[in-house]
Amino acid sequence: MYPVWQVPVMGSALVIAFIASFHILPSHLATSAFWFNVYVEDKAYKEDRPELLEFIKKYVLVILIFSFIFGSLSGVGIWYAVTVSNPKGISALIHNYVWGWASEWVFFIIEILAIYIYYYTLGRVDDRTHLTIGLIYAIGSWISMVIITGIISFMLSPGKWLRTGGFFDGFFNPTYLPQLLMRTSFMFAIAGLYAIVVAGTLKNREVASFIVRRASVWGMAGAVLAALFFKLYLWSLPDTAKELYGMSVLVGTVPDIAVAAFIALFVWFIVVWIRPQLARLVPGVLAILILLAGIFSAESVRERIRKPYVIDHYMYSNQIIPNDMVAKGVQGEMGTIDREGILHYSYFVPEGLRTIDDADLLRSGRIIAQIECSACHTLESNGWLRPLPAMMEKAGLVTVDDTQAFIGFLDSFPFMPQFAGTAAEKRALAAYLVSIRPHPAGAPAGRATIGKIHR
Numbered sequence: 001m002y003p004v005w006q007v008p009v010m011g012s013a014l015v016i017a018f019i020a021s022f023h024i025l026p027s028h029l030a031t032s033a034f035w036f037n038v039y040v041e042d043k044a045y046k047e048d049r050p051e052l053l054e055f056i057k058k059y060v061l062v063i064l065i066f067s068f069i070f071g072s073l074s075g076v077g078i079w080y081a082v083t084v085s086n087p088k089g090i091s092a093l094i095h096n097y098v099w100g101w102a103s104e105w106v107f108f109i110i111e112i113l114a115i116y117i118y119y120y121t122l123g124r125v126d127d128r129t130h131l132t133i134g135l136i137y138a139i140g141s142w143i144s145m146v147i148i149t150g151i152i153s154f155m156l157s158p159g160k161w162l163r164t165g166g167f168f169d170g171f172f173n174p175t176y177l178p179q180l181l182m183r184t185s186f187m188f189a190i191a192g193l194y195a196i197v198v199a200g201t202l203k204n205r206e207v208a209s210f211i212v213r214r215a216s217v218w219g220m221a222g223a224v225l226a227a228l229f230f231k232l233y234l235w236s237l238p239d240t241a242k243e244l245y246g247m248s249v250l251v252g253t254v255p256d257i258a259v260a261a262f263i264a265l266f267v268w269f270i271v272v273w274i275r276p277q278l279a280r281l282v283p284g285v286l287a288i289l290i291l292l293a294g295i296f297s298a299e300s301v302r303e304r305i306r307k308p309y310v311i312d313h314y315m316y317s318n319q320i321i322p323n324d325m326v327a328k329g330v331q332g333e334m335g336t337i338d339r340e341g342i343l344h345y346s347y348f349v350p351e352g353l354r355t356i357d358d359a360d361l362l363r364s365g366r367i368i369a370q371i372e373c374s375a376c377h378t379l380e381s382n383g384w385l386r387p388l389p390a391m392m393e394k395a396g397l398v399t400v401d402d403t404q405a406f407i408g409f410l411d412s413f414p415f416m417p418q419f420a421g422t423a424a425e426k427r428a429l430a431a432y433l434v435s436i437r438p439h440p441a442g443a444p445a446g447r448a449t450i451g452k453i454h455r
């Protein structure tokens, strides 16, 4: 076990969620925009409309700056955030997919080279050559999506890998193809959306109208296809994820935001298709922000349905490996932790707190909560991510005894891992949870409860 990266109030999971959702904007633009670009450039040459190149120049510059500065920065940001928040999960991914990432980086380098060459050779090399450079970029960047989707979908549905440990068994997992098709379709919608924004800044209104109308058709087609493949994706989910999807759709507004954003974008495509002159910068940027909200909620749904695992049926979100993974020679940790205690099993625990004693009960309990619960819960009552004090209230837990019993059955909720640790640790955690629980007005908080436990 590694040290815990606990982000007060916000929770480490939300840090990742914010960076990752933002990253989707530049990264999907990087993989999608050149298909539209090459399409328009081809038209410019075939129909002898050099004025279209004005759009090309602007669009490439936007891609270059937005994708390769903000995209790269947020990409590195994701790596940092996931590595500190879940080092063991990342270690598992790297041990399985280091060659996957290596291949992705090869295509990433091709992408970077191709876009610079494309930008600086516009109008300086013959048409065919320039189009070919554009196509190399388009295909190269899409292949990087082909690879990275294998690794992302693996975490949700490792499939046969759980038995065999084989690279391709995990890569071509049950949700791989639906996710790839969905992301590929959706990236065309994103390309359309950005093209409309860029077209809105063009001086030549005739070119702008032409681009906006074409881009909105791309947008509508991409969105419809993505919605269809989303159905396929739901159908391909593992049963446990399906069950959680049913629950997350029923409770909370998160999926509603994604659906509302999707509908809003679709309407926007129709509106600018009918009236291209409405496609100006401000409504365009607004549309991108709506897209961002939609992505954020769609990604949180993906996070929710993977619970309680970070790698489905292999590793819990709190980095504990519940079962043996024979093919990889990995031993399940549950038995050992239940015997030795989680405070012994984790290296980074202050020495005095490894054994539970009454004087330090609450401090030990807090460390256990940090290790086992903080991947999904914040500990503060004003926390953003399922704050534990509020959860205690929700579960109606008041006494230490009840809470201790509750912790013993944590895994009867399909989204929570089984508690790992000794009975004394369970009690320490229960005492800590009761101490942070909101107290009715007038009732003495904290201290009084501790006193009660000590007796």
Ligand code: HEC
Pocket (backbone or CB within 6 Å): 307, 308, 309, 317, 318, 369, 372, 373, 374, 375, 376, 377, 386, 391, 392, 394, 395, 396, 407, 410, 415, 416, 417, 419, 433
């Ligand atoms: C893998 C993520 C995950 C981990 C780890 C996790 N929980 Fe939860 N927990 C959830 C989710 C999701 C919910 C449902 C939240 C909601 O209803 O809004 C939840 C709900 C709860 C509730 C309220 C249950 C109810 O009756 O509705 C309590 C209490 C709780 N968790 C305690 C804990 C404790 C204590 C730990 C650590 C030992 C823990 N959780 C670890 C994901 C997790």
